[in-house]
Amino acid sequence: IDKAKDNVLSENLAVLRSTLDKFYADKGQYPRSLEELVEKKYLRAVPVDPVTGSALTWITVPSRDSDTEGIVDVKSGAPGRTHDGRNYEAL
Numbered sequence: 001i002d003k004a005k006d007n008v009l010s011e012n013l014a015v016l017r018s019t020l021d022k023f024y025a026d027k028g029q030y031p032r033s034l035e036e037l038v039e040k041k042y043l044r045a046v047p048v049d050p051v052t053g054s055a056l057t058w059i060t061v062p063s064r065d066s067d068t069e070g071i072v073d074v075k076s077g078a079p080g081r082t083h084d085g086r087n088y089e090a091l
Contacts, residue, residue, distance in 0.1 A: 032069070034074070059074065061074065077089075
């Protein structure tokens with residue numbers, strides 16, 4: 001079960017990151033929140049982190065570039081490690 005959750009987590013992170021890139025390519029800026037991706041119809045809903053069981057535990061990474069605002073990356077907010085020993089926050 002833990003391995004399956006890790007696989008779903010990796011897929012959800014890939015979808016979120018790809019969606020952030022598509023949003024930027026279309027709008028020339030990154031979204032200010034994950035909910036904006038839903039509002040602008042890039043996602044039907046913010047995916048659930050399968051480890052925490054919540055769509056509210058994602059850690060958003062803001063741009064460090066002063067010319068670019070918004071969320072440039074997302075990480076899991078789950079504590080602990082994957083089944084193969086990596087920290088969830090490092091995925």
